[in-house]
Amino acid sequence: MAQATEAPAGTTAEGPTQHTQNQVQGLAKLRVPFPQEQISPLPKIICGECSRSRTKVCENPRHAKSKCKECGNYITQAHMHLDYVGHAELTNRLLEADPLWDWEPLALNQRGLPQFDENGGLWIRLTVCGHTRLGYGDAQGKPGPNAIKEAIGDALRNAAMRFGAALDLWAKSDLREAQSEHPKTAEDDGYTSERPAAARQERPAEQAKPAPSQPSEQLERLLRQVSDCWNSNNVLIFNQIGEDASQHGVLDEEFTDKRGAVTTLRKILDGKVAEIQAAQGGDAGRSAA
Template identity: 65%
Template sequence: MANAIEAPASTTAEGPTSHTLNQAAGLAKLREDFPHEQIQHLPRLKCGACRDSRTGVCENPRHAKQECKECGNYVSNWHLHLDYVGHAELTNRLLDADPLWDWEPMALDQHGLPLFDNNGGLWIRLTVCGKTRLGYGDAQGKKGPNAVKEAIGDALRNAAMRFGAALDLWAKSDLREAQTEHAKTAEDDGIVSPRPSARERQEAPERGASKERPAGGQASAQGTDDDPLPRLVGQYQDKQVWENPLALEQIRLEGKKLEVSARSVQGPPPDNAWTTFDLLLTTRINELKAAKGGDTGRSAA
């Protein structure tokens, strides 16, 4: 009697299997929002001169260092915050999604250790619920053993973002381009507010303020939560923007569009004199044009 041959299992089973259901549930777990208490705040200087300074603060008295009540760092008050999830919190979420998750470097060096590229960055493969995606991390200029751990953690956050982990903290990271001198992309590690915090908007005009404050009901740089003036002031106070007539003209035109041209603002040190937003920028634009041999007979308007 011939031996019976068992038919192979179907590879096109109808409906979801227990494996696909568990995989979908695990991947969905990664997409869940992180609790507020697990989100940390990283200060990022908005002023280019502060970032370039060895002490982390420029000569502008309004940018003086103080302890930040939000992030707890002793830093120039002219900063914003990047919200991010730390290594421990992300690892816990990965374990919740898949207890057997794993990662490996894309390449190894001659000693069998993870290979870093010429930029000090590390490419990795992150595998969760049987799915593998790539990630890249670096140590933000740090050196030594802690730099290696920092790069690994950064690479895990970057790769986990491909699965949707903390995606809400990444989605608006391009807003930093309008807030900082060095534009960042979604490949970085956080989210920023589109404008300074309410406390910054209230306190910034008071620091180093001139006694020659305008009278007669003129508006100052201080405004409400929806006031665009503090954001525009922060842009032209950047050291490189202040030397760029085209950038200043764009800011001036935006101020005109937003109807803040006649608002009073404080000029740069050492005079710190108060004038209107439009006149301050128009005067500065003409000064830069004159220095470059431009036509000073025409108004910047």
């Protein structure tokens, strides 16, 4: 008689497999809080006028640029700090959770490169332990190759947060940003209110200061020189303009600029000279990516 063939053993295991257990353990590693030494302060300008300015500083003297002792950046004093984890620290955590983690752009352009949207942002898919989630990042309007790397790093942090990575830092940063958008002394500190004019509380008439007169002919001439030489990194040029203004008695003449802020030529020149000297001294801002 022919021997009966024994049926093979079942191939489906009951309960969680070793693979799924590894996935759970890997995803759990992403949620472990980052140690303090891996958390850095990220500066964020909270003055609307400073943000919109070409030099990232407005005419308010209390917002003058200086080297921040906390983050090391040469930046307007009207800024706050958000706790964030850098690209290298996040990459190390992803590798600990899943050595085979990967990311890809959500869309490609005609050249096969990652497609950035009309706001300069990048959508990505981040895959960790077999699970994929979306993320979005941008470089805050910065141009150039470093901006692309910053957008990628920002997108990875955003997508990893969906897995729980540095979620506590995101929560605290969101709260700090929300608290800074409408400070109690916004107008006094030179911030720009986003509320409609009708909704703002008008100041008493007796506190209003008379608007300065239009710049004199000599001051207008010197302001044109400053505008023509603005992209120059030669401190001597701006010092010479200051000496010329001092000789004509217009260095401290107040006038209203195009944004409606009251300023003087001295403030403009001092700010520009300080910016050039800081740049030449190597006090460059760090990239977040």
